[in-house]
Amino acid sequence: MPQHDVAAFADLPDAGLHRIERDGQKILLIRDADTVQAIGAECPHAGAPLDEGLLHAERIICPWHKAAFCIRSGAVLDPPAVDPLPRYPVEIKQGRVLVDTDPIQSPTPVQPSDTRHFVIIGGGGAGAVAAQTLREVGFTGRITMLDQGGDVPYDRTLLSKYVLSGEEGSEKTPLQTPDFYRQHSIDRVTAQVAGLDPAAHSITCADSTAISYDAALLATGATPVKPDLPGVERGNVFLLRDRRDADAILAPVLRQDSRRVVVLGTSFIGMEVAASLRERGLTVTVVGQEATPFETTLGPEVGRGLAAMHQEKGVSFRLGRRVKALEGAPTVQSVRLDNDEVLSADIVIIGFGVRPATQFLSNLPRNEDGSVSVDATLSVTEDLYAAGDIARFPDNGRLIRVEHWRVAQQHGRIAARNMAGERVRFDAVPYFWTIQYMKRVDYVGHAEGWDAVIIHGNPQEQDFTAYYVKAGIVTAAACMGRDRDAAALIELFNHRRDWTADQLGETPAALIA
Numbered sequence: 001m002p003q004h005d006v007a008a009f010a011d012l013p014d015a016g017l018h019r020i021e022r023d024g025q026k027i028l029l030i031r032d033a034d035t036v037q038a039i040g041a042e043c044p045h046a047g048a049p050l051d052e053g054l055l056h057a058e059r060i061i062c063p064w065h066k067a068a069f070c071i072r073s074g075a076v077l078d079p080p081a082v083d084p085l086p087r088y089p090v091e092i093k094q095g096r097v098l099v100d101t102d103p104i105q106s107p108t109p110v111q112p113s114d115t116r117h118f119v120i121i122g123g124g125g126a127g128a129v130a131a132q133t134l135r136e137v138g139f140t141g142r143i144t145m146l147d148q149g150g151d152v153p154y155d156r157t158l159l160s161k162y163v164l165s166g167e168e169g170s171e172k173t174p175l176q177t178p179d180f181y182r183q184h185s186i187d188r189v190t191a192q193v194a195g196l197d198p199a200a201h202s203i204t205c206a207d208s209t210a211i212s213y214d215a216a217l218l219a220t221g222a223t224p225v226k227p228d229l230p231g232v233e234r235g236n237v238f239l240l241r242d243r244r245d246a247d248a249i250l251a252p253v254l255r256q257d258s259r260r261v262v263v264l265g266t267s268f269i270g271m272e273v274a275a276s277l278r279e280r281g282l283t284v285t286v287v288g289q290e291a292t293p294f295e296t297t298l299g300p301e302v303g304r305g306l307a308a309m310h311q312e313k314g315v316s317f318r319l320g321r322r323v324k325a326l327e328g329a330p331t332v333q334s335v336r337l338d339n340d341e342v343l344s345a346d347i348v349i350i351g352f353g354v355r356p357a358t359q360f361l362s363n364l365p366r367n368e369d370g371s372v373s374v375d376a377t378l379s380v381t382e383d384l385y386a387a388g389d390i391a392r393f394p395d396n397g398r399l400i401r402v403e404h405w406r407v408a409q410q411h412g413r414i415a416a417r418n419m420a421g422e423r424v425r426f427d428a429v430p431y432f433w434t435i436q437y438m439k440r441v442d443y444v445g446h447a448e449g450w451d452a453v454i455i456h457g458n459p460q461e462q463d464f465t466a467y468y469v470k471a472g473i474v475t476a477a478a479c480m481g482r483d484r485d486a487a488a489l490i491e492l493f494n495h496r497r498d499w500t501a502d503q504l505g506e507t508p509a510a511l512i513a
């Protein structure tokens, strides 16, 4: 048995994180009252060192993208990880900690044999995690996952970052292998859904195939907005949502015949694309109607800090400007602004936001933005659930819709558990990240406007926490260079949402240490 004497029990600080490596296994030891837990030391999502994460209430939170794991079982409690941490047997003998490097095999719960058919529409962040979760909770019936793209579910967030920049990202993609879906009898079917009749429990595909379901999950994500601009249909004007879009943008870049890029839009997709193509050495100009990038989401001071980072890397901005036309034929050669300035362009990339992909749901009530309202269990109506970018869900006493990878996956997990017969509520605080020039901004909460932004640290130095305050209460916070504080804010906001900026202070991590 590969058992190793790894430490004196007395030397492990209570609730401390102690990393060891034996037999090639990277193991995290956590003193847990009078015992010790031994789990994998690296996050299976992107390999982050979990000893730099945050331990709170039997959860270890990854310092990078904030996946959370149970320290006793290694189970994923919050995505973006989709795989559990390995767990190792521990014995304490005569004050010494003995760890076996053969991981413990955890049995999957199995429910009684089931003849029901669950259909998941959309194989993105929410859909893929829902399918996997159904098997994890022991559902033995039939699972069909319909997706119009037909790709093995992959990490979409990498497209604007590593796929476009050509840098190496360590995130796991695809989320699972084709074999995984085969082994778990999850039928991946390439099909575009064209209609759904909730009363008849029936789905119609674009090729007229009809599929009946016992329970279904809507997880069709969103479609980028294409503005009504002269020239927008030309071949060198791109949107970015999926792998094919990223490949289409890269084709002329890799041919080396397109060097000048104009990005329209100063929010997350536009700015990530700008950073990535600049990292490839292209000439990048960003056009935005706001005075500062990210102004409506992060506020002007944080926006100015991030804009300065782009400018230092050589990105040019035209701010407070609208686009009048994309000019040139057969391809666009320039972008005309509302002040008649003309920007030369070999490629134009549009980041004007997205709209929920729900056009096919004519039999369901939809909100003005195309989203579908759900209750806290992610239920739309009987036996029908919605998750991810299309779902408008209850959050802190109001209904909100967000476009966050981790939230979509959390939704997928909760919806799947409810489809399988549990009754669980989604009540986690929303969290997203953005990465530009390999630097991450973490955002916790949801602020639709604020009275004040209280900033600790300095956005110009990419080291800050910004609190967005409405009526005295912190509704959201953005952090850069402060991984453990961002993790702590998630834990604090999950616990209660009435914090004032004074209470959270300079170092939220200290509050739950």
Ligand SMILES: Cc1cc2nc3c(=O)[nH]c(=O)nc-3n(C[C@H](O)[C@H](O)[C@H](O)COP(=O)(O)OP(=O)(O)OC[C@H]3O[C@@H](n4cnc5c(N)ncnc54)[C@H](O)[C@@H]3O)c2cc1C
Residues within 6 Å of the ligand: 121, 122, 123, 124, 125, 126, 127, 146, 147, 148, 149, 156, 157, 158, 159, 160, 191, 192, 193, 194, 219, 220, 221, 222, 240, 241, 242, 269, 357, 360, 387, 388, 389, 390, 402, 403, 404, 405, 406, 408, 431, 432, 433, 434, 435
């Ligand atoms: C380039 C990019 C970068 C991003 N970066 C970040 C980031 O850094 N951090 C973050 O938090 N979020 C990020 N996001 C947002 C995040 O990816 C989304 O919030 C998330 O993918 C939503 O998951 P979803 O399952 O709702 O939709 P999706 O992941 O979009 O999946 C929907 C799936 O449904 C399929 N589909 C659509 N219509 C139909 C139909 N009629 N029939 C069959 N199938 C259909 C689509 O093909 C797609 O595969 C990014 C998004 C993009 C596009």
